[in-house]
Amino acid sequence: MSTAAVLTPLPVLIPLAGAALTLFAGRRPRLQRVITLAALCVVVVVCAALLYLTDRDGTLALHVGGWGQTVSGMGPLGITLVVDRLSALMLVVSSIVLLAVVFYAIGQGIRDGDERQPVSIFLPTYLVLSAGVCTAFLAGDLFNLFVGFEVLLSASFVLLTIGASKDRVRAGIAYVMVSMVSSLVFLFGIALVYAATGTLNMAELAVRLDGVAAGTRTALFAVLLVAFGIKAAVFPLSTWLPDSYPTAPAPVTAVFAGLLTKVGVYAIIRAHTLLFPSGGLDRLLLVAALLTMLVGILGAIAQSDIKRLLSFTLVSHIGYMVFGIALSSQLGMSGAIYYVAHHIVVQTTLFLVVGLIERQAGASTMQRLGGLAAASPLLAFLFVVPALNLGGIPPFSGFIGKVALLEAGAQNDSALAWVLVGGGVVTSLLTLYVVTRVWTKAFWRSREDAPEGHLSGAAPSALLDEPDDIQFVDRDHVGRMPIGMVLPTGALIAVGLTLTVMAGPIFGYADRAADEVLDRGQYITAVLGSAE
Amino acid sequence: MTTYLVPLVLIGGLISAGVYLLLERNLTRMLLGLLLIGNAVNLLILTVGGQSGNPPIRGRTSNGETTTADPLAQGMILTAIVISMGIAAFVLALTYRSYRLTTEEEVTDDPEDTRVSQLSGKEASALDEDRPHPEPARDTDLPDELDALPGLEGSR
Numbered sequence: 001m002s003t004a005a006v007l008t009p010l011p012v013l014i015p016l017a018g019a020a021l022t023l024f025a026g027r028r029p030r031l032q033r034v035i036t037l038a039a040l041c042v043v044v045v046v047c048a049a050l051l052y053l054t055d056r057d058g059t060l061a062l063h064v065g066g067w068g069q070t071v072s073g074m075g076p077l078g079i080t081l082v083v084d085r086l087s088a089l090m091l092v093v094s095s096i097v098l099l100a101v102v103f104y105a106i107g108q109g110i111r112d113g114d115e116r117q118p119v120s121i122f123l124p125t126y127l128v129l130s131a132g133v134c135t136a137f138l139a140g141d142l143f144n145l146f147v148g149f150e151v152l153l154s155a156s157f158v159l160l161t162i163g164a165s166k167d168r169v170r171a172g173i174a175y176v177m178v179s180m181v182s183s184l185v186f187l188f189g190i191a192l193v194y195a196a197t198g199t200l201n202m203a204e205l206a207v208r209l210d211g212v213a214a215g216t217r218t219a220l221f222a223v224l225l226v227a228f229g230i231k232a233a234v235f236p237l238s239t240w241l242p243d244s245y246p247t248a249p250a251p252v253t254a255v256f257a258g259l260l261t262k263v264g265v266y267a268i269i270r271a272h273t274l275l276f277p278s279g280g281l282d283r284l285l286l287v288a289a290l291l292t293m294l295v296g297i298l299g300a301i302a303q304s305d306i307k308r309l310l311s312f313t314l315v316s317h318i319g320y321m322v323f324g325i326a327l328s329s330q331l332g333m334s335g336a337i338y339y340v341a342h343h344i345v346v347q348t349t350l351f352l353v354v355g356l357i358e359r360q361a362g363a364s365t366m367q368r369l370g371g372l373a374a375a376s377p378l379l380a381f382l383f384v385v386p387a388l389n390l391g392g393i394p395p396f397s398g399f400i401g402k403v404a405l406l407e408a409g410a411q412n413d414s415a416l417a418w419v420l421v422g423g424g425v426v427t428s429l430l431t432l433y434v435v436t437r438v439w440t441k442a443f444w445r446s447r448e449d450a451p452e453g454h455l456s457g458a459a460p461s462a463l464l465d466e467p468d469d470i471q472f473v474d475r476d477h478v479g480r481m482p483i484g485m486v487l488p489t490g491a492l493i494a495v496g497l498t499l500t501v502m503a504g505p506i507f508g509y510a511d512r513a514a515d516e517v518l519d520r521g522q523y524i525t526a527v528l529g530s531a532e
Numbered sequence: 533m534t535t536y537l538v539p540l541v542l543i544g545g546l547i548s549a550g551v552y553l554l555l556e557r558n559l560t561r562m563l564l565g566l567l568l569i570g571n572a573v574n575l576l577i578l579t580v581g582g583q584s585g586n587p588p589i590r591g592r593t594s595n596g597e598t599t600t601a602d603p604l605a606q607g608m609i610l611t612a613i614v615i616s617m618g619i620a621a622f623v624l625a626l627t628y629r630s631y632r633l634t635t636e637e638e639v640t641d642d643p644e645d646t647r648v649s650q651l652s653g654k655e656a657s658a659l660d661e662d663r664p665h666p667e668p669a670r671d672t673d674l675p676d677e678l679d680a681l682p683g684l685e686g687s688r
Contacts, residue, residue, distance in 0.1 A: 143608055150615045157622055164626075166633045173559065173626055173639055180566050180619060181554070187573045187612055194605070195580035243642040302648050 011134035019127035047091040059526035080140030085513035100488040105251035107484020129155035175244035182230035189223035203527035232264025235292035246307035250355025258348030285326035293319030334514035335404030362456030370447035391432035397499035546572035581605025
């Protein structure tokens, strides 16, 4: 067996095995942490190796259990895992983010005492979530993609409602219902695709869907797009996100914001390029992208809670990626791929910083915050770098991604594309306005000027928190920021800066990934052999 | 290939009933709606998996049919059933928890959402955290201030 064949299933297997082990080690928190960190470290290394291998050798396909092409003329019988440059990049970025966030969660937990909880389920569930995310990125057939979604969703249900306080149950119920509807729509789409083609293997589908009538094809794409659109939070389907994410604990929100919506975006890229390359719904997607950007950012302006505000910017920036995808051009696709990588990192970092703000200042709403720049210059620095990055200030990666997308829009030269370019610029400016507003309120003015500045949350808490309000002055001194929380946040900022400093090679990689994604031949050959 | 109408009508009926139930706010009904839609989709997969009556084992005949039945459809349905069972259990647990916490099992609006959406014009700018707190000038030595009762200065 080649190295690639050994490495490909590992990003799924290692977290799952780790989850089982951590469950057994439920009563020994320290062992649990060691296992989790070790598993995720190995995953990062494996994903990096896969990135290198795919960039060198092109698309890798693995037929699990050797159930490959057994009868000529028929596709593979078993589950196929496929890694191309796009999925390898997604895997690397996600695994880095997963590692950083679990480090942060552990750092917070150790410091603020989550050892009182009888059975610690956070880490096992987190590992299952990681396995689900990796499955979705590796899936070579639609049903396996569905299973990947279900694995990560089930884990996310548990993480979102962890502690089962009143707020979380309320948010969790809405989230569970919406996610289940999207899963059912996806399953419905799978049934229809199966009816039309008799296969679910993506490479084989790519070949067979060409023979399906154009109208049927568009209908199939539309059904799948609704399912993926709910997961990715594209405008008319995005309202669930800002309601459910902010109530979860900070590390959970961070990893959800970074990864879960991007899995949806990844699925849209796959469906759009591999299965339905005719671009029948591009105009619809462009309009959806415009509305996602504008409605999202206008929602963000109205918020006073920083977590909710960031959730709205998250929705808004999904619009950029959909914009790049819908342009169906090479530059648009590479811009979208780069932007996904950038956005995963920067959005996660911002949510981690808000977790720090909440811990240090006892609040995450701007009505209570103030004076943080003076109180903790380090925290101010940690906030301002990713914030400017999100707003698209020139040296940072957000700017590079946006420039590529706007250039692709200009290249497209249709009236609608120009409207989107305009919308993109406006959204970028409004994002800058929004983060500047957070900066002036929470960091610059003094806390006495905040309308509720005298109030604060009762105690810093890790995973369980009951919102009790006390007078800010009565609050126990929470001390310095724990190194276990600052370090991963700083590391993610460094990753974000690497995306800037190494923009040349990384964008070159995104370019090659876009080439590979748009040229379906490589994917099909890798999976089906040259018989096609 | 002949298509039978009955399963398709049944699927349509189940999905409409499911959607109707999902639009309720009561959690038990929403869950029932989800289950109905799930069953409808499973039935759809079964229907598209080919005609009934084919032998399940390769190389056998059953009632004159020789084409092997499609095992993949059954496999997918099985997976989907297991998943929806797990989720249903989770939703039931959440419902119970919600009932214990709030003595109701309804989906409620997001309070923060409601708060933000009710802000309008003046209130929104009042929320705006940097409103200065105008301290009423307490003793300006203007004629009417001098006439004011002690403790009520600045009442102007």
